[in-house]
Amino acid sequence: MKQTNVSTRSVEKWGVFELELQGPAEGNPFVDVELSAEFIGPGEPVKVAGFYDGDGTYRIRFMPEAEGQWTYQTGSNCPALAEKTGQFTVTAPGKDNHGPVRVDGKFHFAYADGTRFWPIGTTCYAWINQEPELVAQTLETLAASPFNKLRMCVFPKHYSYNRNEPPEHAFPPAGSTPEDPGHSTPADWQWDFARFNPSFFQNLDRCVERLGRLGIEADVILFHPYDCWGFANLDAETEQRYLRDVVARLSAYRNVWWSLANEWDFMKQKTAEDFARFLATIAEADPYGRLCSAHNGAKWFDWADSRVTHVSYQGSPKNVTKLREQFSKPVVVDECCYEGNCHERFGDLTGREMVRRIWDTIVHGGYLGHGECYEQPQDILWWAKGGKLHGQSPDRIAFIRRLLDEAPTDPLQPCKCPRAATLGICKPGEYYLFRIDCDRQPVHRWIDLEGGPYKAEILDLWNMTIEPVEGQWSDSFLFPLPGRDFTGIRFTRIEDSSA
Amino acid sequence: MKQTNVSTRSVEKWGVFELELQGPAEGNPFVDVELSAEFIGPGEPVKVAGFYDGDGTYRIRFMPEAEGQWTYQTGSNCPALAEKTGQFTVTAPGKDNHGPVRVDGKFHFAYADGTRFWPIGTTCYAWINQEPELVAQTLETLAASPFNKLRMCVFPKHYSYNRNEPPEHAFPPAGSTPEDPGHSTPADWQWDFARFNPSFFQNLDRCVERLGRLGIEADVILFHPYDCWGFANLDAETEQRYLRDVVARLSAYRNVWWSLANEWDFMKQKTAEDFARFLATIAEADPYGRLCSAHNGAKWFDWADSRVTHVSYQGSPKNVTKLREQFSKPVVVDECCYEGNCHERFGDLTGREMVRRIWDTIVHGGYLGHGECYEQPQDILWWAKGGKLHGQSPDRIAFIRRLLDEAPTDPLQPCKCPRAATLGICKPGEYYLFRIDCDRQPVHRWIDLEGGPYKAEILDLWNMTIEPVEGQWSDSFLFPLPGRDFTGIRFTRIEDSSA
Numbered sequence: 001m002k003q004t005n006v007s008t009r010s011v012e013k014w015g016v017f018e019l020e021l022q023g024p025a026e027g028n029p030f031v032d033v034e035l036s037a038e039f040i041g042p043g044e045p046v047k048v049a050g051f052y053d054g055d056g057t058y059r060i061r062f063m064p065e066a067e068g069q070w071t072y073q074t075g076s077n078c079p080a081l082a083e084k085t086g087q088f089t090v091t092a093p094g095k096d097n098h099g100p101v102r103v104d105g106k107f108h109f110a111y112a113d114g115t116r117f118w119p120i121g122t123t124c125y126a127w128i129n130q131e132p133e134l135v136a137q138t139l140e141t142l143a144a145s146p147f148n149k150l151r152m153c154v155f156p157k158h159y160s161y162n163r164n165e166p167p168e169h170a171f172p173p174a175g176s177t178p179e180d181p182g183h184s185t186p187a188d189w190q191w192d193f194a195r196f197n198p199s200f201f202q203n204l205d206r207c208v209e210r211l212g213r214l215g216i217e218a219d220v221i222l223f224h225p226y227d228c229w230g231f232a233n234l235d236a237e238t239e240q241r242y243l244r245d246v247v248a249r250l251s252a253y254r255n256v257w258w259s260l261a262n263e264w265d266f267m268k269q270k271t272a273e274d275f276a277r278f279l280a281t282i283a284e285a286d287p288y289g290r291l292c293s294a295h296n297g298a299k300w301f302d303w304a305d306s307r308v309t310h311v312s313y314q315g316s317p318k319n320v321t322k323l324r325e326q327f328s329k330p331v332v333v334d335e336c337c338y339e340g341n342c343h344e345r346f347g348d349l350t351g352r353e354m355v356r357r358i359w360d361t362i363v364h365g366g367y368l369g370h371g372e373c374y375e376q377p378q379d380i381l382w383w384a385k386g387g388k389l390h391g392q393s394p395d396r397i398a399f400i401r402r403l404l405d406e407a408p409t410d411p412l413q414p415c416k417c418p419r420a421a422t423l424g425i426c427k428p429g430e431y432y433l434f435r436i437d438c439d440r441q442p443v444h445r446w447i448d449l450e451g452g453p454y455k456a457e458i459l460d461l462w463n464m465t466i467e468p469v470e471g472q473w474s475d476s477f478l479f480p481l482p483g484r485d486f487t488g489i490r491f492t493r494i495e496d497s498s499a
Numbered sequence: 500m501k502q503t504n505v506s507t508r509s510v511e512k513w514g515v516f517e518l519e520l521q522g523p524a525e526g527n528p529f530v531d532v533e534l535s536a537e538f539i540g541p542g543e544p545v546k547v548a549g550f551y552d553g554d555g556t557y558r559i560r561f562m563p564e565a566e567g568q569w570t571y572q573t574g575s576n577c578p579a580l581a582e583k584t585g586q587f588t589v590t591a592p593g594k595d596n597h598g599p600v601r602v603d604g605k606f607h608f609a610y611a612d613g614t615r616f617w618p619i620g621t622t623c624y625a626w627i628n629q630e631p632e633l634v635a636q637t638l639e640t641l642a643a644s645p646f647n648k649l650r651m652c653v654f655p656k657h658y659s660y661n662r663n664e665p666p667e668h669a670f671p672p673a674g675s676t677p678e679d680p681g682h683s684t685p686a687d688w689q690w691d692f693a694r695f696n697p698s699f700f701q702n703l704d705r706c707v708e709r710l711g712r713l714g715i716e717a718d719v720i721l722f723h724p725y726d727c728w729g730f731a732n733l734d735a736e737t738e739q740r741y742l743r744d745v746v747a748r749l750s751a752y753r754n755v756w757w758s759l760a761n762e763w764d765f766m767k768q769k770t771a772e773d774f775a776r777f778l779a780t781i782a783e784a785d786p787y788g789r790l791c792s793a794h795n796g797a798k799w800f801d802w803a804d805s806r807v808t809h810v811s812y813q814g815s816p817k818n819v820t821k822l823r824e825q826f827s828k829p830v831v832v833d834e835c836c837y838e839g840n841c842h843e844r845f846g847d848l849t850g851r852e853m854v855r856r857i858w859d860t861i862v863h864g865g866y867l868g869h870g871e872c873y874e875q876p877q878d879i880l881w882w883a884k885g886g887k888l889h890g891q892s893p894d895r896i897a898f899i900r901r902l903l904d905e906a907p908t909d910p911l912q913p914c915k916c917p918r919a920a921t922l923g924i925c926k927p928g929e930y931y932l933f934r935i936d937c938d939r940q941p942v943h944r945w946i947d948l949e950g951g952p953y954k955a956e957i958l959d960l961w962n963m964t965i966e967p968v969e970g971q972w973s974d975s976f977l978f979p980l981p982g983r984d985f986t987g988i989r990f991t992r993i994e995d996s997s998a
Contacts, residue, residue: 341942341982345920353938421844439852443840483840
């Protein structure tokens with residue numbers, strides 16, 4: 001995918017066109033050199049910022065959104081990088097390339113080609129900041145998992161079970177660093193915040209790209225409070241340069257989402273104004289308008305801001321209804337505690353409880369977020385470092401993904417069956433997926449549907465089975481249930497064969 | 500226990516002294532005849548109302564609260580019943596006779612002899628209104644159960660799963676009754692509300708007495724809304740006469756509690772003023788000040804009223820803290836849904852969820868209420884009709900009762916261990932019973948106790964095991980847990996053997 005200014009390249013629609021240029025390595029290119037390119041093709045021209053990637057190499061990454069012939073011309077305050085031109089062809093997207101995910105209507109997501117995207121998220125906050133073997137294992141696990149979205153931090157994590165130094169840092173050292181045995185306390189560490197460590201960010205690029213190849217959206221967390229290095233308290237100038245650099249590097253990857261912060265309100269040195277500034281910087285720097293939100297700790301974020309595309313929520317799934325009403329945006333429940341056995345209360349749910357909360361999320365009209373915190377040797381807990389999955393919920397989440405894959409492709413809406421005191425999601429008159437509360441075991445419930453007839457199936461949400469129920473069902477009826485917990489029901493309208 | 504006015508009887512302290520008198524059967528003795536007796540003994544004189552029991556028989560029941568010699572003298576507007584005198588001896592209470600239960604301090608219950616009473620309640624609303632064989636089976640089941648308190652209605656119940664006519668009614672028929680095949684709709688039924696059916700109430704007496712012999716408190720529900728006979732909508736005069744009759748019959752039984760109503764606010768024809776009147780009537784008629792409350796539907800009762808001894812609550816156990824703070828009275832969670840599989844949402848909890856809610860109740864400082872709604876032939880669901888228990892929770896409740904029986908006899912208070920995010924009950928510095936949230940499975944938690952050393956035991960609240968943990972534990976420590984759900988911990992202060 002490397003590209004010099006030779007002009008005969010081709011790239012898929014929604015793929016990454018990358019322009020590599022050589023320029024000055026002396027001075028401080030991160031600060032001194034401005035670089036951008038204008039891309040002109042079938043649609044509106046797009047102006048994209050470049051970035052310095054170390055060793056005299058500069059890059060400009062671009063995601064074309066229209067097929068056909070494109071040309072570009074660079075601009076720079078550095079003559080060696082300015083006025084480079086070229087052209088390339090944008091071809092039709094490949095089979096698994098549906099484009100970037102966007103908000104669809106009020107509460108849903110879809111890829112740019114219209115294919116529904118139903119987030120099935122998990123969480124490995126600090127996976128990119130682990131040793132390469134572990135990073136590779138995480139990708140292997142994800143490849144075999146049901147997940148299609150991953151929450152991940154740029155900066156390393158300092159927290160319970162997260163005491164290992166990452167292989168490298170975002171900024172080059174300027175004096176003592178954590179690697180110096182004699183200077184092991186954060187107060188001693190010094191970083192050159194006027195420069196980046198390109199190798200750190202190249203690893204970030206690769207990780208995002210590899211997730212993309214697995215069909216996994218990268219929910220990139222730009223800031224977070226779990227810090228001992230000073231990265232949660234950068235000065236405003238560094239923050240702006242950091243944001244522009246990350247956006248220049250990553251925004252062309254169609255699987256990127258921006259998450260301004262994890263637990264934004266726990267970043268005590270930052271104010272709501274700082275976060276508004278981050279939003280403005282990203283909105284200005286990201287030519288594609290990638291999905292963008294911020295995740296709350298105790299205090300909700302201002303998800304009403306027009307630059308925020310969706311709600312990134314930590315808390316009880318039961319609040320999804322309220323969040324939908326208040327913000328009229330898709331609600332992603334990124335964190336409702338995690339399956340595990342660790343001593344932190346957010347990470348010791350049984351698998352059953354994790355699955356229960358995930359179903360709660362779905363039937364309230366939200367999108368689920370999984371995480372796993374089983375204690376492991378070297379503290380390799382999935383939630384932070386990745387590695388392997390050990391829990392009971394991923395298989396049940398795969399079953400959920402199967403059910404959603406089999407559902408009508410139209411947006412589904414949350415629904416309730418008041419007489420059954422049962423929630424679900426549906427396409428009214430055609431399809432209903434009900435979930436009986438997981439801790440209940442009725443032998444029947446009154447069901448009310450719109451019209452009919454429907455065929456019915458009993459779902460065992462724990463044992464992951466689907467059993468057809470004899471008969472056809474219309475309007476209102478007392479429906480037999482198996483009298484066990486974790487029961488779901490699927491009603492699918494029977495096509496009128498006489499029509 | 501029958502007593503004519505021969506004067507050589509003896510009765511246990513807190514037992515029932517019953518005076519049987521013969522008088523007029525003609526006219527309407529229920530309305531025409533006033534009867535009472537004054538009992539004079541070691542303490543204050545007590546005036547007790549009598550009641551007409553049919554066939555010319557009148558009774559006065561009295562529970563003496565002091566040992567020694569007592570005399571009595573009747574008063575009546577009927578010469579045949581007036582000025583009867585006699586005397587009797589009150590002996591020490593028998594082994595299992597601890598007296599009536601009363602509020603102890605602010606939030607606890609104790610028998611009159613000081614023995615702690617920890618309510619372990621269940622619910623058979625309509626058990627007295629079933630055929631005798633079923634009534635007998637219910638008593639047999641209760642005898643083998645862990646329960647020491649039973650919620651039960653006087654009037655029969657008309658509701659889902661409750662469509663059978665009771666063997667008899669509280670009022671004699673006056674025209675058509677449900678027994679008449681041609682008049683099967685409630686609008687046709689007519690009752691003589693100026694009279695009672697003594698046989699109905701004799702059955703009530705026997706049921707309460709038999710519960711007493713099993714050591715079970717009878718939480719007698721005087722009114723309820725589940726009615727097709729007109730008993731939820733009596734005129735005020737009948738209500739007053741009914742209350743006085745029931746109080747005269749039952750108040751001498753030391754195991755009686757008064758519950759003005761089940762779901763008082765669902766009795767749409769009754770107002771808060773009606774319930775205040777009921778409270779006043781009972782306060783006036785009950786010489787012993789039996790425990791008295793009313794159970795809520797959607798709207799809380801005025802539990803602050805000084806005549807209300809405790810909170811009889813339906814709802815989430817998590818509200819117990821608030822209820823304690825607001826009312827400064829013991830909080831009995833009589834209903835937090837029931838174990839079962841029926842189509843009513845209040846009765847389809849898994850056994851696990853029932854046990855979870857019961858533990859939630861305990862660790863918030865409340866007293867538990869069990870019920871069971873497994874569908875059975877002839878709709879004999881325990882919650883309404885009694886019969887047999889089929890669920891998984893009674894055994895776990897027996898385990899809870901064992902733990903409470905083994906706890907210090909002093910009042911226990913709810914406590915929390917903030918670092919462990921764990922609730923429990925304790926006697927600070929001596930005894931702590933913690934319950935890890937049932938849907939969590941940590942392998943350790945930080946525990947903070949007052950002083951020490953303590954011995955520790957791991958409780959499996961589902962499999963009902965108690966395993967000692969090696970070592971002694973003091974102050975603050977990271978405590979190993981088995982990494983499974985339904986885990987409790989018991990810390991018991993080790994006596995200082997050097998002292």
